[in-house]
Amino acid sequence: xxxxxxxxxxxxxxxxxxxxxxxxxxxxxxxxxxxxxxxxxxxxxxxxxxxxxxxxxxxxxxxxxxxxxxxxxxxxxxxxxxxxxxxxxxxxxxxxxxxxxxxxxxxxxxxxxxxxxxxxxxxxxxxxxxxxxxxxxxxxxxxxxxxxxxxxxxxxxxxxxxxxxxxxxxxxxxxxxxxxxxxxxxxxxxxxxxxxxxxxxxxxxxxxxxxxxxxxxxxxxxxxxxxxxxxxxxxxxxxxxxxxxxxxxxxxxxxxxxxxxxxxxxxxxxxxxxxxxxxxxxxxxxxxxxxxxxxxxxxxxxxxxxxxxxxxxxxxxxxxxxxxxxxxxxxxxxxxxxxxxxxxxxxxxxxxxxxxxxxxxxxxxxxxxxxxxxxxxxxxxxxxxxxxxxxxxxxxxxxxxxxxxxxxxxxxxxxxxxxxxxxxxxxxxxxxxxxxxxxxxxxxxxxxxxxxxxxxxxxxxxxxxxxxxxxxxxxxxxxxxxxxxxxxxxxxxxxxxxxxxxxxxxxxxxxxxxxxxxxxxxxxxxxxxxxxxxxxxxxxxxxxx
Numbered sequence: 001x002x003x004x005x006x007x008x009x010x011x012x013x014x015x016x017x018x019x020x021x022x023x024x025x026x027x028x029x030x031x032x033x034x035x036x037x038x039x040x041x042x043x044x045x046x047x048x049x050x051x052x053x054x055x056x057x058x059x060x061x062x063x064x065x066x067x068x069x070x071x072x073x074x075x076x077x078x079x080x081x082x083x084x085x086x087x088x089x090x091x092x093x094x095x096x097x098x099x100x101x102x103x104x105x106x107x108x109x110x111x112x113x114x115x116x117x118x119x120x121x122x123x124x125x126x127x128x129x130x131x132x133x134x135x136x137x138x139x140x141x142x143x144x145x146x147x148x149x150x151x152x153x154x155x156x157x158x159x160x161x162x163x164x165x166x167x168x169x170x171x172x173x174x175x176x177x178x179x180x181x182x183x184x185x186x187x188x189x190x191x192x193x194x195x196x197x198x199x200x201x202x203x204x205x206x207x208x209x210x211x212x213x214x215x216x217x218x219x220x221x222x223x224x225x226x227x228x229x230x231x232x233x234x235x236x237x238x239x240x241x242x243x244x245x246x247x248x249x250x251x252x253x254x255x256x257x258x259x260x261x262x263x264x265x266x267x268x269x270x271x272x273x274x275x276x277x278x279x280x281x282x283x284x285x286x287x288x289x290x291x292x293x294x295x296x297x298x299x300x301x302x303x304x305x306x307x308x309x310x311x312x313x314x315x316x317x318x319x320x321x322x323x324x325x326x327x328x329x330x331x332x333x334x335x336x337x338x339x340x341x342x343x344x345x346x347x348x349x350x351x352x353x354x355x356x357x358x359x360x361x362x363x364x365x366x367x368x369x370x371x372x373x374x375x376x377x378x379x380x381x382x383x384x385x386x387x388x389x390x391x392x393x394x395x396x397x398x399x400x401x402x403x404x405x406x407x408x409x410x411x412x413x414x415x416x417x418x419x420x421x422x423x424x425x426x427x428x429x430x431x432x433x434x435x436x437x438x439x440x441x442x443x444x445x446x447x448x449x450x451x452x453x454x455x456x457x458x459x460x461x462x463x464x465x466x467x468x469x470x471x472x473x474x475x476x477x478x479x480x481x482x483x484x485x486x487x488x489x490x491x492x493x494x495x496x497x498x499x500x501x502x503x504x505x506x507x508x509x510x511x512x513x514x515x516x517x518x519x520x521x522x523x524x525x526x527x528x529x530x531x532x533x534x535x536x537x538x539x540x541x542x543x544x545x
Contacts, residue, residue: 007032008030008031008032009029009030009031009032010028010029010030010031011028011029011030011031012026012027012028012029013026013027013028013029014026015027037071037075037122037124037125037126037127037128038071038128039069039070039071039075039076039122039128040069040122040128040129040130041067041068041069041078041120041121041122041128041129041130042067042068042069042070042120042130043065043066043067043118043120043130043131043132044066044067044068045065045132046132046133047132047133047134047135048063048065048118048132048133048134048135049134049135049137050062050063050134050135050136050137051136051137051139052102052106052136052137052138052139053138053139053141054105054106054107054108054138054139054140054141054143055105055106055141055143056102056105056106057102057105058102058103058104058105059101059102059103060101060102061099061100061101062091062100062101062102062136063099063100063134063136064097064098064099064100065080065093065098065100065118065120065132065134066098067080067098067120067130067132069122069128071122071124074122074123074124075122075123075124076122077122077123078120078121078122078123079095079096079120079121079123080093080094080095080096080097080098080118080119080120080121081093081095081118081119081121082116082117082118082119083116083117083118083119083131084116084117085114085115085116085117085134086114086116088110088111089103089104090102090103090104090105090106090107090111091103091114091116091136093118098118098120100116100118100134100136106138107138108138108139108140108141108143108176108177109140109144109175109176109177109181111138112137112138112140112177113135113136113137113138114134114135114136114138115133115134115135115136116133116134116135116136117131117132117133117134118131118132118133118134119131120132140176140177140178140180141176141180142176142180142227142228142229142230142231142232142233143176143233144174144175144176144180144181144227144233145174145227145233145234145235146172146173146174146183146225146226146227146233146234146235147172147173147174147235148170148171148172148225148235148236148237149171150237151236151237151238152237152238152239152240153168153170153237153238153239153240154240154242155167155168155239155240155241155242156241156242156243156244157207157211157241157242157243157244158211158243158244158246159210159211159212159213159214159243159244159245159246159248160210160211160212160246160248161207161210161211162207162210163207163208163209163210164206164207164208165206165207166204166205166206167196167205167206167207167239167241168204168205168239168241169202169203169204169205170185170198170203170205170223170225170237170239171203172185172203172225172235172237174225174227174233174235176227176229178228179227179228179229180227180228180229181227181228182227182228183201183203183225183226183227184200184201184225184226184228185198185199185200185201185202185203185223185224185225185226186198186200186223186224186226187205187221187222187223187224188222188223188224188236189220189221189222192219192220192221194208194209195207195208195209195211195216195219196208196219196221196241198223203223203225205221205223205239211243212243213243213244213245213246213280213281214249214280214281216243217242217243217245218240218241218242218243219240219241219243220238220239220240220241221238221239221240221241222236222237222238222239223236223237223238223239224236225237245281246281247281247332247333247334247335248281248335249279249280249281249335250279250335250336250337251277251278251279251288251330251331251332251335251336251337252277252278252279252280252337253275253276253277253328253330253337253338253339254275254276254277254278255275255339256339256340257339257340257341257342258273258275258328258339258340258341258342259341259342259343259344260272260273260310260341260342260343260344261343261344261345261346262312262316262343262344262345262346263316263345263346263348264316264317264318264345264346264347264348264350265316265348265350266312266316267312268312268313268314268315269311269312270311270312271309271310271311272301272310272311272312272343273310273341273343274307274308274309274310275290275303275308275310275328275330275339275341276308277290277308277330277337277339279330279332279335281332287332287333288306288330288331288332289305289306289330289331289333290303290304290305290306290307290308290328290329290330291303291305291328291329291331292326292327292328292329293327293328293329293338294326294327295324295325295326295327295341296321296324296325296326299324299326300312300313300314300315300316300324301313301324301326301343303328308328308330310328310341310343316345317345318345318346318347318348318383318384319347319351319382319383321345322344322345322347322384323342323343323344323345324342324343324345325340325341325342326340326341326343327339327340327341328341347383347384347385347387347388348383348387348434349383349387349432349434349435349436349437349438350383351381351382351383351387351388351432351438352381352432352438352439352440353379353380353381353390353430353431353432353438353439353440354379354380354381354382354440355377355378355379355428355430355440355442356378356379356380357378358442359442359443359445360375360377360428360442360443360444360445361444361445361446361447362374362375362444362445362446362447363446363447363448363449364416364446364447364448364449365416365448365449365451366415366416366417366418366419366448366449366450366451366453367415367416367417367451367453368412368415368416369412370412370413370414370415371411371412371413372411372412373409373410373411374401374410374411374412374446375409375410375444375446376407376408376409376410377392377403377408377410377428377430377442377444378408379392379408379430379440381432383432383434385433386432386433386434386435387432387433387434388432388433389432389433390408390430390431390432390433391405391406391430391431391432391433392404392405392406392407392408392428392429392430392431393405393428393429393431394426394427394428394429395427395428395429395441396427398413398424398426399413399414400412400413400414400415400416400424401413401414401424401426401446403426403428408428408430410426410428410444416448417448418448418449418450418451419450419454419487421448422447422448422450423445423446423447423448424445424446424448425443425444425445425446426443426444426446427441427442427443428441428442428443428444429441430442451540452538452540452541452542452543452544454486454487454538454544455486455538455544455545456484456485456486456496456536456537456538456544456545457484457485457486458482458483458484458534458536459483459484459485465480465482465534466480467479467480467516469518469522470522471521471522471523471524471525472521472522473518473522474518475517475518475519475520475521476517476518476519477517477518478515478516478517479507479516479517479518480515480516481513481514481515481516482498482509482514482516482534482536483514484496484498484514484536486536486538486544495538495539496512496536496537496538496539497511497512497536497537497538497539498510498511498512498513498514498534498535498536498537499511499534499535499537500532500533500534500535501532501533501534501535502532502533504519504530504532505519505520506518506519506520506522506527506530507519507530507532509534514534514536516532516534
């Protein structure tokens, strides 16, 4: 019997006797079959198939499996369970309804396909079971962003790296599959687009030009990674490129030529000037050293090795050398450059005027015209400018001489008179134009030469001498003496010669002494008185009387 096929029978039972005319009787018989748990549950499908997006929400029913049992009552009450294919715990089944439910989010990147084995079991005393398969295809959804290993990447590149040189390669991982997991790269920092490029699929960053540490010491490159979704997910990384300096820059002085004045009187060790150079390889300047490499022989300067401070190393003298030219070198230990330095030694008024061609002595004739040039003194001053401009003067004013303040020419300002003064000594001062001025003194010895500018003068005033003599006086008797003086003569008289103006025979006169004596016998009765003109003649040329 099979209740599940026929669960009830209705019969008529007939009883017939054995007579010739059979007689019979009938009765209705009703037979109901009792259920026995002999029918296992049956699924309506041997295979369930479903496609589901990986981003389906948790607790969502994916599919409902249905199994029925032909048994009745408790024997036909079916419950469901997952037998296999759900090891990641993301799926579960409602034991009563057969709903297959997402218990937690699916992840295409971990499991793209599930094959579940579902068991249906009745509730009989000896429960019967059956199974079915459920295939769940997880569809990829762009639910993962590209991810870089770190937010910032540091890389160091030497300057002078050639164009198209490899810098670094960035890699972002997108856990999506297929096109959603394909990552492309681009640089979003507009300020570096002329310097770097990136492979859109490789993530390899390369240089577009040669790097220069002196222009940029570092670059910040923002890289964006995009996946292949229609609304792409993105990731970012910052690449910090540090440019490593290479010593490729020559030191550069701030000036092509340095010029400075310095007083010749400064102390040794005094600062003259500072030279300064910069090196783009070493912005702080700490690696530069300075030295004097060429220039005038024995330059009296030295330079501080690290600061470029030029100082006086020995005494200066403008009068010895007024300008020094030398070369200063700056070096960064590998590369070097030079500059010219010109130091002008400023004159100080440290040199007094010096008279030339000493001693000074001159002989002058008396009676020179006023304004006559008699001598020129010469002085030089080794200083420069106003310090060397000399003015001449006389220490004591003179009525007879004056000096030109500029030329040193001495001229007469009065009449020279030998008979008044035969010698003059002028004290000449040479004064320079310094502040304060320096002076030098010297003497000009002037000898005045005598000229025959005075006639002899008889000492008797008025010029009339008288004498008497007896008429019987012997020849040679002294009658009188006439005497004259001459200012031109040193002794006043020496050099004078006396004589009679007329031709006189009665008397003689001594040409040197002026003594008049009788030369013949006299006769009072014949000539009681003689009037004789006597002359004195000096020895000048021409002579004066």
